Amino acid sequence: MKIPEGTLVVVADGGGARVFRNVGDERTPALKQEALLELVNMNDDGPAGTMPAESSGMQIDEATFAKQLAQGLNDGALKNSYRHLVLMADPQTLGRIRPLLHSETGERLLAEVAKTFTNAPLEDIERALA
Known part of the structure; x- marks a missing residue:
């Protein structure tokens, strides 16, 4: 799969997400972490549906x-x-996210990888994208 420079790569599971940006080229992704996300305001918010x-x-x-x-x-x-955008998440989390994505987000989605990589070393994530 080709991952253009600047692509947002989100590696998530049910408890958190690592957000990366591809600073490499299409054929040789090199990811730089931009954020680490966790559940916020769980008592003020709830699941969709x-x-x-x-x-x-x-x-x-x-x-x-x-x-x-x-x-x-x-x-x-x-x-x-x-x-x-590339989404990498376990199948259950992908299944929960997918129906909530706006059409504008869907148009930017290059690929989904249904596998858990949240605790994987950066090299393993990059290899999965190459």
């Missing part, structure tokens, strides 16, 4: 974080903060 009554507190927190992450990506797309 409805959750089954038997959902655990952790499941609700993960769904809430996915919603907050999607909102941040949508905001960035609408403000032209990035031109290209």
Whole structure:
């Protein structure tokens, strides 16, 4: 996959996300971390849509974080903060984020990688993109 210079690469799971920018070229990605995101204001916010009554507190927190992450990506797309986006997340988190993405965000999405890389070394993430 080709990842243009400046592409936003978000590596997430249900509890947090690492946000990188590709400072390399298309064929040889080199990521620089820009942010580390975590769930904020979980008592003031909640998950998007409805959750089954038997959902655990952790499941609700993960769904809430996915919603907050999607909102941040949508905001960035609408403000032209990035031109290209790659989402790397476990399948469950991707499934929670995907329906919340604005069409503008979707147009910038180059690829989705359904695998957990949040605790992976930077070299492993870059290798997965190459």
